[in-house]
Amino acid sequence: MRPLLSNRLRFDTLSEAEILALAISSEEDDSRIYRNFASRLRADYPATSAMFMDMAAEEDRHRQSLIALYRIRFGPTIPLIRRAHVSGFYDRKPEWLLENLPMSRVREIVGEMEAEARIFYEKAAARVSDAELRRLLGDLAAAEAGHERRAGELAAEHLTEEAIAAEDQNEHRQFLLTWVQPGLAGLMDGSVSTLAPIFAAAFATGDTWNTFLVGLAASVGAGISMGFTEAASDDGELSGRGSPVKRGIASGVMTTVGGLGHALPYLIPHFWTATIIAVIVVFCELWAIAWIQNRYMNTPFWRATLQVVVGGGLVLAAGVLIGSQ
Numbered sequence: 001m002r003p004l005l006s007n008r009l010r011f012d013t014l015s016e017a018e019i020l021a022l023a024i025s026s027e028e029d030d031s032r033i034y035r036n037f038a039s040r041l042r043a044d045y046p047a048t049s050a051m052f053m054d055m056a057a058e059e060d061r062h063r064q065s066l067i068a069l070y071r072i073r074f075g076p077t078i079p080l081i082r083r084a085h086v087s088g089f090y091d092r093k094p095e096w097l098l099e100n101l102p103m104s105r106v107r108e109i110v111g112e113m114e115a116e117a118r119i120f121y122e123k124a125a126a127r128v129s130d131a132e133l134r135r136l137l138g139d140l141a142a143a144e145a146g147h148e149r150r151a152g153e154l155a156a157e158h159l160t161e162e163a164i165a166a167e168d169q170n171e172h173r174q175f176l177l178t179w180v181q182p183g184l185a186g187l188m189d190g191s192v193s194t195l196a197p198i199f200a201a202a203f204a205t206g207d208t209w210n211t212f213l214v215g216l217a218a219s220v221g222a223g224i225s226m227g228f229t230e231a232a233s234d235d236g237e238l239s240g241r242g243s244p245v246k247r248g249i250a251s252g253v254m255t256t257v258g259g260l261g262h263a264l265p266y267l268i269p270h271f272w273t274a275t276i277i278a279v280i281v282v283f284c285e286l287w288a289i290a291w292i293q294n295r296y297m298n299t300p301f302w303r304a305t306l307q308v309v310v311g312g313g314l315v316l317a318a319g320v321l322i323g324s325q
Contacts (some may be wrong), residue, residue, distance in 0.1 A: 008084075008085060008086055008087040009081075009085055009086050009087065010086075010087055011086050011087065014081075014086070016073075016074075016132065016136060017070070017073075017074045017079065018079060018081055019136065019137070020066060020069065020070050020073075020074070020136070021070070021078050021079045021080075021081050022081050022082070022083070022086065023066050023140055024063055024066045024067055024070065024078060025080070025081060025082045025083075026082075026083060026117065027059050027060075027062050027063035027066060028059075028063055029082070029083070030056075030059045030113060030117075031056045031059035031060050031063065032056075033113075034052045034053070034055045034056035034059065034110075035052070035053065035056045037049070037052040037110075038050070038052035038053045038056065044174075052110070055110070062143060114144055115144075117144040118141050118144035118145050121137050121138075121140040121141035121144060122137075122138075122141045125137035125138045125141060174242060177241040177242055178241060178242030178243065178246050178247055178250070179246065179247075179250050180250075180292075181241075182230050182247040182248075182250045182251040182254075183250035183251060183253075183254040184254070184289070184292055184293065185226075185230075185251060186223070186226050186227075186230070186250065186251035186252060186253070186254035186255035186258065187254040187255070187257065187258040187285075187289055187292075188258070188289055188308065189222060189226055189255050189258065190219060190222055190223065190226070190254065190255035190256060190257065190258025190259040190260075191258035191259065191261065191262075191282070191285045191286065191289060191312065192258075192286075192308075192311065192312045192315050193218075193222055193259075193315075194215060194218045194219055194222060194258070194259035194262070194263070195262070195282065195312060195315045195316045195319050196315050196316075196318050196319035196322070197214055197215075197218050197319065198211060198214060198215040198218065198259075198262060198263055198266075198278070198319065199275075199278075199316060199319035199320050199323060200319040200320070200322045200323035201214040201215075201323065202266065202271070202274075202275060202278075202323060203319075203320055203323030203324045204322075204323040204324075204325075206271055207271075208266040208267070208268060208269055208270070208271055208274050209266070209267075209269075211263075211266040211274075212263055212264070212266035212267055214263075215259060215260070215262070215263025215264075215266060216260070216263055218259055218263075219255070219256045219257075219258070219259025219260045219263055220256055220259075222255050222256070222259055223252045223253065223255040223256030223259070224252060225255075226251045226252055226255040227248040227249065227251050227252020227253075227255070228248065228252075229251075230244070230247050230248045230250075230251035230252070231244040231245060231247060231248030231251075232244070232248075234247075258285065261281050261282075261285050262278040262279075262281045262282045262285065263278075264281075265277040265278040265281060266278065279316075282312065282316060285312075286308050286309045286312040286313070287309060289304075289308045290304040290305050290307075290308045290309055291304075293307075293308065
């Protein structure tokens, strides 16, 4: 019988043979997932990759035991039934969704995979009335609990403090290359490059609304330009800087934010109030950028100050001077 609003099978209608076949296919899927993780992580996270390979081998051994039990009880032909065929069965997240998660979160998800299987079998065993089926589900739950314990043992074996520290350092470096570096470049460009047109428009017109429109146009235009430039400049394959789409988003969004920071005060109708607030915002922006460079990019603070604060101050002065003519 199938649910009225779904074409998936109901778990409580499956036979023992179908439940055992479902367990076999689940072990096959998990083994494949672990091997794919290991392959993708081998270059950058060798310790975690080794752990996943051992976990895949564990899943293979459990699958072989389940197949042996099936052959004894039901014969050599195993029906094809998978998680996706059964209503209410736990789903595995697509592997590509896990590519860009922090490594610590990936390790947590692996533990959750084993826990989900155990919990499902325990709840299923509590719902059935057939004694033999209840025994089978209980055995499967116990097997999954063993997987969880073994996962912890494998983690302790492979993920030493030195290995985790090395992988965390690599993960931090990737975060800097993919998000911080292009985002910081965009923030600097948006903050500095829009200073001259915004303050030139402000002092040339004395009109806060038109100045805001100039700032909005300059910020959005610069953001679009920087985003596409960053994404098109490097596909990340050889440089290891990560996804061009992510870098483009980081650069484009932060460029726009950098320009809007000192454009938004001109929504205030009083010219000098808006201008004073905009200058204060610029001061805060430039020092914040200098701090970020020093904090995340290891740029000496005096050099960051010279590049950002002094350079930005000169651009601001140029805008005011040109607009006052």
